[in-house]
Amino acid sequence: MKKGKSNSSRRKFIKNSSLAVGSFFIVPSHIVAKGHIRPSDQLNLAAIGAGGKGTSDIRNAWNNGKNKVVALCDIDKQRCSRSIGAFPEAKFYSDFRVMLEEMKDDIDAVTISAPDHVHGVAAMVAMELGIHVYVQKPLTHNIYEARQLTLAAREHKIVSQMGNQGASNPSQQLMADWFNEGKIGSVHTVHVWTNRPVWPQGIPVPTEKVDLPAHISAQEWDLFIGPAEPVDYHPLYHPFKWRGWWNFGTGALGDMGCHLIDTPFRVLGLGYPTEVECSVGQVFTRDWMPEYIPEGCPPSSSVQIKFEATDKNPSTLKFHWTDGGIRPFHPDLIPADDDLGENGSGNGVIMIGEKGIITCGTYGSNPKIYFNNGDQMTMPDDYVVDRPYLNLPERGHQASWAEACKAGFNSPEHRQLTSSFDYSGPLTETVLMGNLAIRSYSEGAIGENGRRQFNGRKKLLWDGESMKITNYDEANRYVSRNYREGWQLI
Numbered sequence: 301m302k303k304g305k306s307n308s309s310r311r312k313f314i315k316n317s318s319l320a321v322g323s324f325f326i327v328p329s330h331i332v333a334k335g336h337i338r339p340s341d342q343l344n345l346a347a348i349g350a351g352g353k354g355t356s357d358i359r360n361a362w363n364n365g366k367n368k369v370v371a372l373c374d375i376d377k378q379r380c381s382r383s384i385g386a387f388p389e390a391k392f393y394s395d396f397r398v399m400l401e402e403m404k405d406d407i408d409a410v411t412i413s414a415p416d417h418v419h420g421v422a423a424m425v426a427m428e429l430g431i432h433v434y435v436q437k438p439l440t441h442n443i444y445e446a447r448q449l450t451l452a453a454r455e456h457k458i459v460s461q462m463g464n465q466g467a468s469n470p471s472q473q474l475m476a477d478w479f480n481e482g483k484i485g486s487v488h489t490v491h492v493w494t495n496r497p498v499w500p501q502g503i504p505v506p507t508e509k510v511d512l513p514a515h516i517s518a519q520e521w522d523l524f525i526g527p528a529e530p531v532d533y534h535p536l537y538h539p540f541k542w543r544g545w546w547n548f549g550t551g552a553l554g555d556m557g558c559h560l561i562d563t564p565f566r567v568l569g570l571g572y573p574t575e576v577e578c579s580v581g582q583v584f585t586r587d588w589m590p591e592y593i594p595e596g597c598p599p600s601s602s603v604q605i606k607f608e609a610t611d612k613n614p615s616t617l618k619f620h621w622t623d624g625g626i627r628p629f630h631p632d633l634i635p636a637d638d639d640l641g642e643n644g645s646g647n648g649v650i651m652i653g654e655k656g657i658i659t660c661g662t663y664g665s666n667p668k669i670y671f672n673n674g675d676q677m678t679m680p681d682d683y684v685v686d687r688p689y690l691n692l693p694e695r696g697h698q699a700s701w702a703e704a705c706k707a708g709f710n711s712p713e714h715r716q717l718t719s720s721f722d723y724s725g726p727l728t729e730t731v732l733m734g735n736l737a738i739r740s741y742s743e744g745a746i747g748e749n750g751r752r753q754f755n756g757r758k759k760l761l762w763d764g765e766s767m768k769i770t771n772y773d774e775a776n777r778y779v780s781r782n783y784r785e786g787w788q789l790i
């Protein structure tokens with residue numbers, strides 16, 4: 301595959317358009333009819349993974365025709381039929397490498413909403429070609445990929461955004477304001493939890509042979525596998541259920557962590573963690589003999605991550621994550637009958653400070669303070685943030701990215717994005733630190749006594765700068781992965 305940036309004059313125009321404003325108009329804006337968009341103002345978009353969440357990602361980036369969808373890529377035409385119907389003129393591909401290579405001069409920006417294991421490789425190929433990227437959460441499948449994408453976005457001057465749309469909820473800014481104003485003092489403990497997995501997880505690897513559905517070819521299944529370890533098709537992998545298998549997904553923590561952990565990461569200005577420890581739920585189908593399924597993410601997990609004090613939060617922080625329906629208990633300050641986090645308490649965030657507690661649900665919903673003196677505070681009705689597109693779907697998370705792509709790298713529009721990789725890369729690394737501990741905890745080998753030994757069941761010490769566990773080298777294999785030939789992270 302040919303690499304390197306395209307010299308397309310059209311893309312140059314899009315990238316440099318913020319410089320061009322005032323000095324170069326294709327059509328003066330006053331003679332453009334209302335509602336009519338000048339061709340040069342349209343971003344040419346493509347989608348990788350155009351079904352599932354990709355359906356709304358590409359539609360929201362298209363933004364009612366403000367932009368143009370020129371290409372769609374998916375391995376399952378049925379799964380993405382709504383996108384094909386919405387954008388019949390878009391050229392269709394099943395291999396994103398072919399699409400990006402063939403259309404690199406026509407594609408300005410791409411939404412990547414394929415399963416987690418595809419994100420890193422697809423985003424890297426796009427960025428190397430100078431194409432702006434919107435990548436679903438978690439940004440990547442492993443920590444190394446997150447670091448590399450963050451660096452590559454800077455190097456190639458890419459306008460990037462991760463798909464944790466709750467980042468664009470003004471409530472996140474409100475909670476940061478509350479914290480910055482000292483309303484709850486420094487925070488020493490955070491609890492974050494989710495009711496995921498809501499898909500099969502912690503189950504044995506399927507062994508029965510299942511034919512590919514008629515609408516998916518063997519070649520398309522091979523493309524689904526992408527950089528992963530080849531396995532035969534099974535409906536327990538595609539669509540949607542790939543989440544529960546380490547080969548493709550990142551489990552409950554990877555699925556919801558980038559939404560929920562976003563809040564404390566952003567509000568408290570967290571950086572790389574220093575320690576991680578976990579335990580996971582076991583499954584028994586026989587007496588006294590837990591199932592051993594290292595290929596599958598566990599049915600539940602409890603993870604503690606430690607952070608040093610930061611410029612914003614002058615306290616060391618113990619951060620607790622639970623999933624699989626295990627949630628924290630009511631802190632003394634929260635009345636016994638109150639839901640925790642969001643309505644129904646299924647997901648949430650609790651940040652415990654010296655003077656009170658800030659809580660919220662998924663996507664920053666339901667922000668609230670419980671003060672030590674018993675007072676409470678919720679979001680003021682008149683709270684506003686100075687950001688356009690908030691009235692659009694998902695508070696303009698995709699549309700604002702598309703506008704920032706037009707404005708160019710490091711433009712005010714770019715700097716206003718709420719989850720560009722400079723932020724979401726380190727956030728994703730932190731989320732995936734939890735998975736590194738979970739995978740290490742779940743690995744075992746039969747020892748001399750004939751019993752399975754689990755040497756990774758310890759507190760893991762992390763050197764964030766060098767991406768290394770310093771007290772258990774075996775765990776470092778989970779920092780990255782083995783890439784299939786032809787699918788390496790370039």
Ligand SMILES: NC(=O)c1ccc[n+]([C@@H]2O[C@H](COP(=O)([O-])OP(=O)(O)OC[C@H]3O[C@@H](n4cnc5c(N)ncnc54)[C@H](O)[C@@H]3O)[C@@H](O)[C@H]2O)c1
Nearest residue numbers: 349351352353374375376379413414436437523524539540
């Ligand atoms: N931000 C959110 O609220 C949100 C919600 C759901 C999913 N997601 C994220 O979106 C991504 C997709 O999740 P989903 O639930 O839509 O999964 P899905 O399996 O329902 O859809 C994935 C789509 O990608 C296609 N695909 C698979 N492999 C591909 C490949 N190699 N190349 C091109 N297309 C490929 C599939 O055919 C399908 O159309 C995940 O990363 C997930 O975490 C985010």
